Amino acid sequence: MLQYDLRGRDITDPAVLKVMAAIPREVFVPPADRWRAYANGPLPIGAGQTISQPYIVALMTQELRLNHEREVLEIGTGSGYQTAVLARLVKRVFTIERSPELSVAAQEVLKNLGIDNVEFRVGDGSRGWPEARTFDRILLTAAVPDFPPPLVAQLGEGGVIIAPIGQGSVQELVAAEKRYGKLIERPLCGCRFVKLIGEYGFLD
Numbered sequence: 036m037l038q039y040d041l042r043g044r045d046i047t048d049p050a051v052l053k054v055m056a057a058i059p060r061e062v063f064v065p066p067a068d069r070w071r072a073y074a075n076g077p078l079p080i081g082a083g084q085t086i087s088q089p090y091i092v093a094l095m096t097q098e099l100r101l102n103h104e105r106e107v108l109e110i111g112t113g114s115g116y117q118t119a120v121l122a123r124l125v126k127r128v129f130t131i132e133r134s135p136e137l138s139v140a141a142q143e144v145l146k147n148l149g150i151d152n153v154e155f156r157v158g159d160g161s162r163g164w165p166e167a168r169t170f171d172r173i174l175l176t177a178a179v180p181d182f183p184p185p186l187v188a189q190l191g192e193g194g195v196i197i198a199p200i201g202q203g204s205v206q207e208l209v210a211a212e213k214r215y216g217k218l219i220e221r222p223l224c225g226c227r228f229v230k231l232i233g234e235y236g237f238l239d
């Protein structure tokens with residue numbers, strides 16, 4: 036997976052490659068799908084949701100430009116795979132998931148991996164972290180029509196936010212940096228994420 040799907044494309048950040056090599060992807064998927072856990076495709080995780088393909092996880096992680104001082108907010112915990120990748124690269128991850136079942140399952144998997152720098156919440160992540168604070172980095176792993184205003188407000192100056200943006204089943208992955216309170220956007224690539232269901236996402 037690392038050789039053909041990540042290094043062979045434009046994933047060059049050694050820290051990202053190292054962490055993705057170390058985290059077993061199969062523990063995040065149902066037993067029946069484990070045989071294909073290292074193919075470069077999305078995988079079902081229950082509740083009609085999927086883990087993104089490894090290349091997209093790696094690309095988003097690399098584009099966040101992380102280090103061990105960063106505090107990251109993630110919207111859409113899902114299986115917790117992306118959460119685990121982030122947790123190994125930063126000081127603290129704050130993650131929100133709409134489905135209580137998925138959040139509980141992800142908490143269990145991360146606990147078993149010995150990852151303890153993650154705060155989990157259940158709710159509508161498009162409305163932001165429930166307590167007032169800012170984050171250095173924000174990552175949405177479900178598609179939105181545009182960057183949700185509460186999340187832009189919780190992004191610190193100089194911070195980076197990444198989201199799949201679009202109305203249809205195919206979106207554009209967009210990275211944006213906050214400069215003097217304004218977002219400077221940079222499109223990364225086309226992508227295919229499940230929709231965010233919530234106030235600044237889509238209807239159920």
Ligand code: SAH
Pocket residue numbers: 080084085086087110111112113114115116117118131132133134137158159160161176177229230231232233234236
């Ligand atoms: N990053 C995950 C995959 C996320 S799939 C992984 O690595 O496994 C998108 C997730 O977003 C799903 O789990 C879905 O339930 C969740 N989601 C959808 N709408 C949401 C919302 N408003 N707030 C938080 N999570 C949401």
